[in-house]
Amino acid sequence: MIDLYFSPTPNGLKAKLFIEEAGLPYRIVPVALSKGEQFKPDFLVISPNNKIPAIVDHEPPGGGAPISLFESGAIMLYLAEKTGRLMPTDIYHRAEVLQWLFWQVGGLGPMAGQIGHFNVYAPEKVAYAIDRYTRETARLYGVLDRRLANRAFIAGEFSIADIACYPWIVPHEAHGQDLAEFPHLKRWFETMATRPATVRTYEGIENVYAPKQAISEAEREVLFRQGAKGRA
Template sequence: MIDLYYWPTPNGHKVTLLLEELADAGAKLEYAIRPVDIGKGDQFEPDFLAISPNNKMPAIVDHAPVDGGAPISVFESGAILLYLANRTGRFFGDDVRRKVEVNQWLMWQMGGLGPMTGQYGHFHVYAPEDIAYAKTRYANEANRLLGVLDRRLSGRAFVAGDDYTIADMAIYPWVNAYDKAPIDMAPYPELRRWHAAIAARPATQRAYALAKQVNPDAGKPMGDEEKKLLFGIDPKR
């Protein structure tokens, strides 16, 4: 059994995408969702910090690791995807060259698309001040990265080739993640094709259905106290 410490955010969706895909691939791992309400400060509770010292979700605890030893906890979404893919032998590749392809695009998301798109969303949706420089800076960088991805997908079904992998699962939730600040996707036909194909997968639909189950208020405006907890700033200042 795996405990998944989860809240419906782009990084949270990555792990449910993989867990649901594993079920469809015949490598199902039983898991239980342990909600971490980041708007109420659950991420700062001592029990959670013992698992995820960076006070971020998602995190997992594998209570039956393959070595038969004590439970293994993993924090950071990319590390979780790698752990689960290696544990099951699915969605990562069977040889060193394939693994390199998958791993470099996973790291591209972790180090580029996620952080830059996150900053885009922060300054376009959540920031207490309208800072034109920041909005332009991160919009430009988000679009640059989407262009990189669009070119990469030309002639490929998925980012690492013909097979769907954890790299795709990591990237998908961060593409146009902010309904209140949508990016024009017209310039990216390959990306739109890829995104639609993943959205249509049954596992994707099940993974995203968990959002409303775990947080019925998902999508509603964020209150001031939530913003203080998440961003460490007073929105009224």
């Protein structure tokens, strides 16, 4: 059994989507970010960066004590190796998947996250930031679009590279992107959306980039004003 410490952000959904694709038994442990539950001492033992997702695997390979992990890329790589699924074993295809996994972790996620923040959560419109991150996110969408021009999935066969990227394309409207401008990416996105595991993963999930009402100052303090010692 895997405990998935979860909130419905793109990174949280990455981990959930992998677990659904792999058919692993798991239970959701909700973490209410706006309430500061990511700062609870018991959660910080598992995720010292006070971010979701995090997991505790109670049945690690070879047995032994439970293993806890934070960081979505590390979680996905660990689970792929544990299950022997969604990660090629030959060195050439494995390298191809890994580079796109790290491309998402180091590029697509952070840049799309920034434009999502400035478009949806920032208390005021900052024109330079919106322009900067919209353009960079568009550039990254273009990279992915060109990659998918002659292949069904990012690394050829369906893999953790696709699972990592998909949740960061779901909120494309909040990122200021029109998928019609990226036809190969759009085709891949529509294919991903119809997979049974994707449908299960997103069933009943709220869109965190479309809040029903403005967040309060107390919630803003918890979410975005952390200092070097944790809570500011």
